[in-house]
Amino acid sequence: MTSFVYAFVAVLATGLVLATARADGAVPLDRTERAVVRHVNDARADHGLGPVRTSGALSRAARDHTRDMLRNDFFGHTSSDGTPFDRRIRRYTDARMVGENLAAIARRRGGAATIVRIWMQSPPHRAVLLTGELRRIGVGRRWGKLGSSQQAVVTADFSSRR
Numbered sequence: 001m002t003s004f005v006y007a008f009v010a011v012l013a014t015g016l017v018l019a020t021a022r023a024d025g026a027v028p029l030d031r032t033e034r035a036v037v038r039h040v041n042d043a044r045a046d047h048g049l050g051p052v053r054t055s056g057a058l059s060r061a062a063r064d065h066t067r068d069m070l071r072n073d074f075f076g077h078t079s080s081d082g083t084p085f086d087r088r089i090r091r092y093t094d095a096r097m098v099g100e101n102l103a104a105i106a107r108r109r110g111g112a113a114t115i116v117r118i119w120m121q122s123p124p125h126r127a128v129l130l131t132g133e134l135r136r137i138g139v140g141r142r143w144g145k146l147g148s149s150q151q152a153v154v155t156a157d158f159s160s161r162r
Contacts, residue, residue, distance in 0.1 A: 029054060033139040035112035036156060040129055040137060043120055049132050052158065058138025061092040062155040069153055070144035075104055085157075095136070095159035099128035104151040107143075115154055134158040 029037065041051040065079065065088065072080040077100055079088050089098045103115045119125035128134065136159045143152050 029059060029139060030141070032112055032141050032152075033059070036115060036139045036141070036154065037137055039112050039116035040156070043116060043129055047130050049130060050135070052135055052137040055093065055136040055138050055159065057092040058089070058136055058157045058159060059140060060138065061089050061140075062138040062157045063140030063142070065157075066140040066142045066153050066155045069155075070142055070146060073146060075102065075146060075153070077102065089157050089159065092138075092157075093136070093159050095162060097131075097133055097160040099131060099134055099158040101125045101128055101156045101158075103154045104146055105154075107150055107152070128158060131158075133160045135161050 037052065037054055044051060065085075068080050069075055074080060077085040079085075085100045086098055089095075089100065101119050103118065105115060116129075119129055138157045139154065140157075141152055141154045143150060145151070146153060
């Protein structure tokens, strides 16, 4: 099963950086985005960490990056205009630390639970999920064509409280 899932899920290494930025606001998450948050919090609880709370600003950052990847047919932390993820997230939130996880998964190959499980199996993604200082999350998931196949592309942006 694991090799089958890996054939359909693409993930990139993540990083943690120090950052500063702007304000927050409410953005409703769809059912799958809420499920990603729930599974992230389950994984954190399994490791004795407190939950992350959703952030409208981070959700906007995540959704905008997901749209950018689909619109410009690429998969990576750096935006299509060359902006690194920490500077991109800095446009949306005032935080000293940020992190980001990405996933792309083909239709009917799994949902939120699969994505979080894959992140937990990848040391860099796991490090982001299990960083206690990262207490806020925003998730952006969209379906679209990435390369030659339809994919659910997910961006999860994380930040410290401040």
